[in-house]
Amino acid sequence: MADSTTVDVEGLDVSRGGRTVLGSVRLRIAKGQVTGLIGPSGCGKTTLMRAIVGVQVVAVGTVTVLGRPAGDRRLRRRVGYATQSPSIYADLTVAENLRYFATILRAPAGDVRRVITEVDLGDHADTLVSRLSGGQLSRANLAVALLGTPELLVLDEPTVGLDPVLRDDLWSLFHRLAAGGVTLLVSSHVMDEAARCQRLLLMRGGRILADDTPDGLRAATGAADLEQAFLRLIRAKDAVSP
């Protein structure tokens, strides 16, 4: 595996309750880039992310992350994961939550402050999580993933429900992190976020439809915008194998 590859997925099959959620997924994610995982809800994005983080029971296939099998104990400090539904303690304040997770990650003392500033929750550090708005909640959830020095960040719909200015700030943060060598896999079901990624993985029905740059995708399909490009790809696939 080349040094520039952070995640390498080969022939991955996952089924849940007898239903195939992921079918022979094969992909590579390059180091130091923001890769967007784009697709409608229910297409298997979360399951793929769970497999990469190593919390998903996998039927067939291999998932290699930073040169080790996904879920390896040595990866636990090197991979940051933010689930779509917030997984932080509602009956603690934002700072208390972060302090606990920072202790587990053995993150340096100033880290809690740093991530609170990065997600712009400075005014709410001492607010109970249960009193946060939806957008604040998802940012607090994201902040946990930023603690320490993760080399791979797996972020499941981190920008849902955020106001446009904040969303823009977060995307700038993602690119800053990528420029510093961090690999990011960010899922979204909205196409306008796809344009902000350096690489796109388009998913539908548990399969990867395309793995390309935004420009490459537009050129390949002859579509002016990515929404159209995605549509054309789906129609082309359906025409070949209905």
Next chain:
Amino acid sequence: MTVTLTLATARRILAQLRHDRRTVAMLVLVPSLLMVLLRFVFNNESLFSRIAPALLGVFPFLIMFLITSVTTLRERTTATLERLMTLPIGKLDLLFGYAVAFGLVAVVQVVVALGVSITWLGLDVAGSLWMLLLIAVLDAVLGMALGLFVSAFAGSEFQAVQFMPVFVLPQVLLCGLFVPRGEMGWVLNWISDVLPLSYAVEAITEVTRVPDVTATLTRDLVVVAACAVLALILGAATLRRRTP
């Protein structure tokens, strides 16, 4: 397993409790209020002295079972457990964190209930108060470990709460609190012999009656501690890093 992470987890759980003042008040006061109620229901000091020690063992067991099964179920359903399982923390750090936090709560609970029972309600304790406290805390840890284990089988908070009558009430009925265990039929007596709460109640009754550490007391302590450890191990087995 590391001490830092165990203590960090205990601190986190206690911080969660601190933000919930009503729960703290109930945890500290309810057992004492029930002891007072019991004293006046019996309206008889010697009858109260006979049954009160057993209850000092039953209350922490029951309450810790309930709150642990609900809190850990909440950790499972809100995916904080899944997040923890992706982080560099051992399952035992988490479990012992729970044991330390709820063990401390049990100490406060029992000290208050015991204080009220001795100074006001006329309970006589022949043996060491430290020993009594130790048994009560072991009971609490046993309840906690069982609660943690059964929460893995609860699909909802409704189910978790109903595990209390399933796993706890039979033990309370058979522990010798209502009818001495020797007077039960052989089937019930045998069942009562394999339930850990029977030993906890026997131990606590022994401490209040006899000043020395007897062989029965030592055996009971070992049984309760072994059951708590077993339940913790079973609880650890239900924490999975990977889920379907």
